[in-house]
Amino acid sequence: MAERRYDPHQIEPRWQALWARERTWEVANEAGPDGRGDQRSAAASDAEQALSSYVLEMLPYPSGEPHIGHLKVYSVGDAIAHYHRRTGHRVLHPMGYDAFGLPAENHAIKTGVHPRDSTAASIESFQREFRRWGISIDWSRELATHDPRYYRWTQWIFLELFRAGLAYRKEAAVKWCPKDQTVLANEQVDAEGRCERCGAIVEVRQLEQWFLRITDYAERLLNDLDGIEWPEHVKTMQRNWIGRSEGAEVTFRCEDLDPAHPIDYPVFTTRPDTLFGATFFVMAPEHPDVLRLVEGTEHEHEVRDYVNHALNESNEERGNAEKEKTGAPLGRTVTNPVNGEQIPMYVADYVLMEYGTGAVMAVPGHDERDHAFARAYGLPIRRVIAGASEPPRPTFTDKDSQVQADWGLTDESLPYAGEGPLVNSHPDFDGMPSREALGAIVQWLDREGKGHASVNYRLRDWLISRQRYWGCPIPIVYCEKCGMVPVPDDELPVRLPDIEDYTPKGRSPLAAAEEWVNTTCPSCAGTARRETDTMDTFVDSSWYFLRYCDASNEQAAWDPAVLKEWMPVDQYIGGVEHAILHLMYARFFTKALADLGHLDFHEPFKALFTQGMVTKDGAKMSKSRGNVVSPAAIIERYGADTARCYILFIGPPDQDADWSDEGMEGVHRFLSRLWRLAVEVSGTGEEVPHAAPPRVGTCADPPSAHAPTGDPPHAVGHGPAHVQARTAEGGDDDLELLRKAHWAIDKVSGDLRRFAFNTAIAAVMELLNECSRLRDRTGVDTQRFALATAASLLFPFAPHVAADIYDRLTGERVWEQSWPQVDPELLERDEYELVCQVNGKLRDRVQAAAGADTEELKELCRAAPNVQAHLDGKQIVKEIVVPGKLVNLVVR
RNA sequence: GCGGCGGUGGCGGAACGGUAGACGCGGAGGCCUCAAAAGCCUCUGUCCGCAAGGGCGUGUGGGUUCGACUCCCACCCGCCGCACCA
Numbered sequence: 001m002a003e004r005r006y007d008p009h010q011i012e013p014r015w016q017a018l019w020a021r022e023r024t025w026e027v028a029n030e031a032g033p034d035g036r037g038d039q040r041s042a043a044a045s046d047a048e049q050a051l052s053s054y055v056l057e058m059l060p061y062p063s064g065e066p067h068i069g070h071l072k073v074y075s076v077g078d079a080i081a082h083y084h085r086r087t088g089h090r091v092l093h094p095m096g097y098d099a100f101g102l103p104a105e106n107h108a109i110k111t112g113v114h115p116r117d118s119t120a121a122s123i124e125s126f127q128r129e130f131r132r133w134g135i136s137i138d139w140s141r142e143l144a145t146h147d148p149r150y151y152r153w154t155q156w157i158f159l160e161l162f163r164a165g166l167a168y169r170k171e172a173a174v175k176w177c178p179k180d181q182t183v184l185a186n187e188q189v190d191a192e193g194r195c196e197r198c199g200a201i202v203e204v205r206q207l208e209q210w211f212l213r214i215t216d217y218a219e220r221l222l223n224d225l226d227g228i229e230w231p232e233h234v235k236t237m238q239r240n241w242i243g244r245s246e247g248a249e250v251t252f253r254c255e256d257l258d259p260a261h262p263i264d265y266p267v268f269t270t271r272p273d274t275l276f277g278a279t280f281f282v283m284a285p286e287h288p289d290v291l292r293l294v295e296g297t298e299h300e301h302e303v304r305d306y307v308n309h310a311l312n313e314s315n316e317e318r319g320n321a322e323k324e325k326t327g328a329p330l331g332r333t334v335t336n337p338v339n340g341e342q343i344p345m346y347v348a349d350y351v352l353m354e355y356g357t358g359a360v361m362a363v364p365g366h367d368e369r370d371h372a373f374a375r376a377y378g379l380p381i382r383r384v385i386a387g388a389s390e391p392p393r394p395t396f397t398d399k400d401s402q403v404q405a406d407w408g409l410t411d412e413s414l415p416y417a418g419e420g421p422l423v424n425s426h427p428d429f430d431g432m433p434s435r436e437a438l439g440a441i442v443q444w445l446d447r448e449g450k451g452h453a454s455v456n457y458r459l460r461d462w463l464i465s466r467q468r469y470w471g472c473p474i475p476i477v478y479c480e481k482c483g484m485v486p487v488p489d490d491e492l493p494v495r496l497p498d499i500e501d502y503t504p505k506g507r508s509p510l511a512a513a514e515e516w517v518n519t520t521c522p523s524c525a526g527t528a529r530r531e532t533d534t535m536d537t538f539v540d541s542s543w544y545f546l547r548y549c550d551a552s553n554e555q556a557a558w559d560p561a562v563l564k565e566w567m568p569v570d571q572y573i574g575g576v577e578h579a580i581l582h583l584m585y586a587r588f589f590t591k592a593l594a595d596l597g598h599l600d601f602h603e604p605f606k607a608l609f610t611q612g613m614v615t616k617d618g619a620k621m622s623k624s625r626g627n628v629v630s631p632a633a634i635i636e637r638y639g640a641d642t643a644r645c646y647i648l649f650i651g652p653p654d655q656d657a658d659w660s661d662e663g664m665e666g667v668h669r670f671l672s673r674l675w676r677l678a679v680e681v682s683g684t685g686e687e688v689p690h691a692a693p694p695r696v697g698t699c700a701d702p703p704s705a706h707a708p709t710g711d712p713p714h715a716v717g718h719g720p721a722h723v724q725a726r727t728a729e730g731g732d733d734d735l736e737l738l739r740k741a742h743w744a745i746d747k748v749s750g751d752l753r754r755f756a757f758n759t760a761i762a763a764v765m766e767l768l769n770e771c772s773r774l775r776d777r778t779g780v781d782t783q784r785f786a787l788a789t790a791a792s793l794l795f796p797f798a799p800h801v802a803a804d805i806y807d808r809l810t811g812e813r814v815w816e817q818s819w820p821q822v823d824p825e826l827l828e829r830d831e832y833e834l835v836c837q838v839n840g841k842l843r844d845r846v847q848a849a850a851g852a853d854t855e856e857l858k859e860l861c862r863a864a865p866n867v868q869a870h871l872d873g874k875q876i877v878k879e880i881v882v883p884g885k886l887v888n889l890v891v892r
Numbered sequence: 893g894c895g896g897c898g899g900u901g902g903c904g905g906a907a908c909g910g911u912a913g914a915c916g917c918g919g920a921g922g923c924c925u926c927a928a929a930a931g932c933c934u935c936u937g938u939c940c941g942c943a944a945g946g947g948c949g950u951g952u953g954g955g956u957u958c959g960a961c962u963c964c965c966a967c968c969c970g971c972c973g974c975a976c977c978a
Contacts, residue, residue, distance in 0.1 A: 763915085
């Protein structure tokens, strides 16, 4: 007989062909008799309706070929999908492509290849690779976000949001490159404020942009985190991003312009207890009133210059907290509502227009930034909270001390951001602990109509306009008569026109497509122009998980009844880099669509798993570093099973892992040994297993007869088989191997539930090692059972070789078998090794009977030879017994 | 600065408060072979010791406990988010 060598290139395509031919992983929506899932899966018995499970990995952005990160997510997801299937679930496990986006467009600009073509090529290579990896995907539901059949519904959702007032247009400051004549994303502006492409100094322009009102959902996005099984760190990131702060809105009045018509400037503060320490007032450079306040005054020139300078700073520059504080006086004052003081107004870039009201009260005694500004501009610093270490000082009464306190000269301990009793404030509040004073002052403000308790969020509305070609068109037209008009639903999709020149010039590249832009108003039939911006690609991916459920529905985005069957996603898997944006947007869409009556659930992803990065030589893989590991090359050489298994074996999947070629060879050796031993035990040699007959044609049904190869196969996972094996073979070694198999079932099952694939695979390795060790001392049935169990447990990680082995050993299709059940009796042992400790140190090990009671165990321990040596006349003062484990003698 | 995650052999990593180092890699020795590759077997934290055995060992320093990689307190280092958010 020819040398039996494990050859994944023989094995893998054969099983892939079978799964493709029989559409094994497709699952129908109705859990009825036509449901393929039911028909195929033995786990779903006719008697009881199978539970449904939706296992989803984040959809890939198709660019080039899949990289090692893709191999990792889909290996994890596929393991979970298989495990769910074999534990009685009908599993939805689809695939799609996040096909719109900037990289494809930039690539197109560089190479001249149309984004549609480069995307199509890339999708093809992803499809090919995913099939080669043997991922169990329901290909019947495949989608791509750039497909009009998909984005038609993206546009419909946009219009739903628009009609509900959740999509709106607003002027916003955007980065504008005067040379390229285009809006730039913040990421496209370098640290010096230059355009990434042409190097021109970027300007800030106020342009009308589309926003989605995600801030309406801030509170719910925050609170509902409590009800979902997500990693704590992801929830924390989302909480931080939402950034809820409690405080008060307080009104500062300016009467300088026209005393008859005072202007009220509300500010948000988390520390209303420090209001008495407010010694100046600062506005953001973008604040619409800044220029108005200085118009025609001696300050106008300076302020104008300052504002221009500030607006042109890069985000990075402006956001640097270490930077010296800069600003300019407005020459105006506002009234501090709590004490009537007139305090000077400034403009400074450390105040952000996007947060709060775009203006702040400055309390230099108790805020670091205000303090720095006060120092730089010689403004008074007043302590109004006594430090914890410092006893409350009496309120200053005489003039001299007041001046001293105001200038903060005596106080090196300022700024002090902590809590403490109030000082220098008002007789009603002085001495009151700050926490208490906070409430009292807010109440007082409320009574006086000068403020109220308020909650502020860091989260801002989502700007979705992109002045780009390769994205989903926004289905709005502008009519001279009717204004902004949504494209009627029955005219969707608004197709992305086929243009020749998609390089950005003027505005969006789409603006150049005159024929497309010029249209008629759906409302009055007059001339109108289309919106030329496209949507942020995150819009596309905020609802794709819904579409999979009902992917071929041409009448609606989905049928709510179908969603009921699958949603929410039971297990979502993806990179932690999406912890904030994608996951927040998808949650927002779900809630908004639920409010509009389209969904009856409020969270899209019940459980989330975030996988770590794969590095090489400790560094992120990149072309420039030359340390890229290509999945295609690995699979070419070792096969998909080895690659998939290794990437799961390398370490805990939620952590970063460093790729090692030697480590992978180890896994390959393991699969080889397993396969070779299985071939030997089954006696099938090189023959092709019969569950995957070559060239059977397109039979819809699997071959019905599974001719057993010799001995009747053990039904893995059913009690009687073990007993049979046990009595048939009878030997101690048989029993030991049987026990090891059940130990492995127990271990792998538990590990799978907690995503510990590395230790699960290690357990199968142990089982194989035991099979090899006891090879000559155990009967063939026991070997067959142990190896079939190993294959069965390995199937979620290395499906091809596992299917092959299982078939050789049992003639059955492993994926149709329910997950092996552990026999609790076989987990127990008659005897075990009792650990004997003296003062907590291991001194001996002795054999103890499983049923031995506490007294017997103590006795065994005391009698252990090496324990004796360590007792040595000392007195035993305490004996700790952990039955089944150890005895610890405490001696003195 | 705030938040999160992590620190265990030569390496990747295992360990419900109960035998630290499973499993794999690497290394050493052996078998097989004319030879090599592949495969198989044994050993492999460290120090002392011929051995039996013992000492030391999970970033550092304390604490709780019969017993701590694990729990508590205070630090150090590394990585990742967010960051002038009032």
